[in-house]
Amino acid sequence: MNESQSFSQPLNQPEFVASFRFFSRFSFWIQLALGAVSGIALLFAMFSRNMTEQTNNAGMGFGIFLAIVGILLLCFRIFWDFRYRLLGRRMQAATPQFQPSREDVIKTLQIGLTSSLVGILIAFVASEETVAVVLAKTLAQPQTVAATYTPENAIRSLDVFVTLANVNMIGAHLCGAITSLGLLNWVEE
Numbered sequence: 808m809n810e811s812q813s814f815s816q817p818l819n820q821p822e823f824v825a826s827f828r829f830f831s832r833f834s835f836w837i838q839l840a841l842g843a844v845s846g847i848a849l850l851f852a853m854f855s856r857n858m859t860e861q862t863n864n865a866g867m868g869f870g871i872f873l874a875i876v877g878i879l880l881l882c883f884r885i886f887w888d889f890r891y892r893l894l895g896r897r898m899q900a901a902t903p904q905f906q907p908s909r910e911d912v913i914k915t916l917q918i919g920l921t922s923s924l925v926g927i928l929i930a931f932v933a934s935e936e937t938v939a940v941v942l943a944k945t946l947a948q949p950q951t952v953a954a955t956y957t958p959e960n961a962i963r964s965l966d967v968f969v970t971l972a973n974v975n976m977i978g979a980h981l982c983g984a985i986t987s988l989g990l991l992n993w994v995e996e
Contacts, residue, residue, distance in 0.1 A: 824898045827990055831891035834986035838888060841979035842881045845972040849874050852968035867940050870969050873933035877976040880926040884983045887919045891990075912994055920987035926980035934973035941966045 852871065894915060900906050907915075944966070 823993060824895060826993070827898065828892065828895035830986050830990060831888055831895055834982055835885065835888035835892060837982045838881065838885050838979045841975045841982070842878065842885060845874070845881070845975040845979065846878055848968045848972040848975065849878060852965045852972065855964050855968065867937065867966060867969065870933050870937035870940065870973070873929055873936065874969055874972050874976070877926055877930045877933060877973065877980075880922060880929060881976055881979055884919065884922050884926060884980065887915075887922060888983065888986075890915065891919065909994060913991065916987050916991040916994065920984055920991060923980045923984035923987060927977060927984060930973050930976035930980060934970065934977060937966065937970045937973060941970065 849871070852874075894907055894912065897905055897907050898912075
């Protein structure tokens, strides 16, 4: 059988289909849980900001923006994992005309992998940026007991919540990337 025919054939190996469904379900729930923690932490960060207090820290605003972009990308990825689950059901269809081709499965897994890798990159940049802001605030604090207090150098809960959201997004996108990469590797064997 030549390569073009093998890609158009449906995937109906029972062990692959069972593994595909299991890993897509596992990835969906892990990403949903980590995404919920990230979303809640980001909401706490946004609501813990004192809107009347002027902050001279544009870096944290950019970190929040990147966190929101990461959350939106994670929402897409969670939707895509749900699509994996539906694809797994189609692979178990009794009639071959309803089963997806190998090419369709590979294309779906590649889109999921790409979105996860972009999400990891965005969450990593956001984490680096927020940790740098927290570090700068920490280094700006005088180390003596009789030091004067400056509100713009205080580490607030906002800073920690944004960092927590970004770190959880890295974990969620990493879980999705590992799932897609593993399944993609198995399909292409």
